[in-house]
Structure formats: C-alpha cells, structure tokens
Amino acid sequence: xxxxxxxxSTTSTAKAWTAxxxxxxxxxxxxxxxxxxxIAIGTLDGGRMNGSGLTxxxxxxxxxxxxxxxxxFYGFEVSHRGIVQVAEADLARSVGLTIGG
Numbered sequence: 001x002x003x004x005x006x007x008x009s010t011t012s013t014a015k016a017w018t019a020x021x022x023x024x025x026x027x028x029x030x031x032x033x034x035x036x037x038x039i040a041i042g043t044l045d046g047g048r049m050n051g052s053g054l055t056x057x058x059x060x061x062x063x064x065x066x067x068x069x070x071x072x073f074y075g076f077e078v079s080h081r082g083i084v085q086v087a088e089a090d091l092a093r094s095v096g097l098t099i100g101g
Contacts, residue, residue, distance in 0.1 A: 023047075023079060023099065029062045032075035032083065040066045044078065 025047060031040040042064035050057045067074065075083040076097060084097050 023058075023060065023081075025060070027060075027079045028077075029064055030075075030077045031064050031067050032077070033071045034073045034075075036075070039068075039071075039074075040064045 023044070025044055027044045029042040029044060030038055031042075033039050042062050044060040044062050047058045047060045050059055062078075069088065072088055073085050074088065074091065075085050076095075077083045078097065078099065081099050086095055
C-alpha cells in the first residue's frame, strides 16, 4: 500500500500533490530480486483519500503477479521513487510502503 500526501479532489478519485504527480492509478510497480534484476511489473490501482485537513493521505493498492518465492528479499519501486527492500517473510501479510509525509 502506498500512502503519499494528497490534495483536495473534486472527484471521488485521489490526486497527488504536484511533488507526487507520478503517483496515480496505472503508475508502475517494479519488483526486483536481491541483485537488482527486475522479476515482475504491475501497476497501482485507483487511489482513495483518507483523513481530512493537513493529515489527509491518499492510499493506492497494488498486486504484482509472477513473483516467485525463494529470493529472501525483494525490492519494490513505485514509479521512479526509489527501491524499498522487503524481506520475503514479511510478504506473507500486506506490506505498506510510504512516500512523502
């Protein structure tokens, strides 16, 4: 789950602030192995705004298929925001990644 800061939206979809305009439905989610080789690619689902005022956030979900067990650690990169390493043992549950705030 990705949770960047969001702006007020006039529609029911979440829009990210100017600093995070690449974080929107359809943005790429790349999964790498410990050596940095890309092993799977997916996309962000639609965003949902949470909270109000200055604490408003926008949450996007994603599922990446074709990621096989046995690598130990996996890198996740959303758009071009940098790779976050996640231990394979932690992937048995939902993992949250935060960008911004």
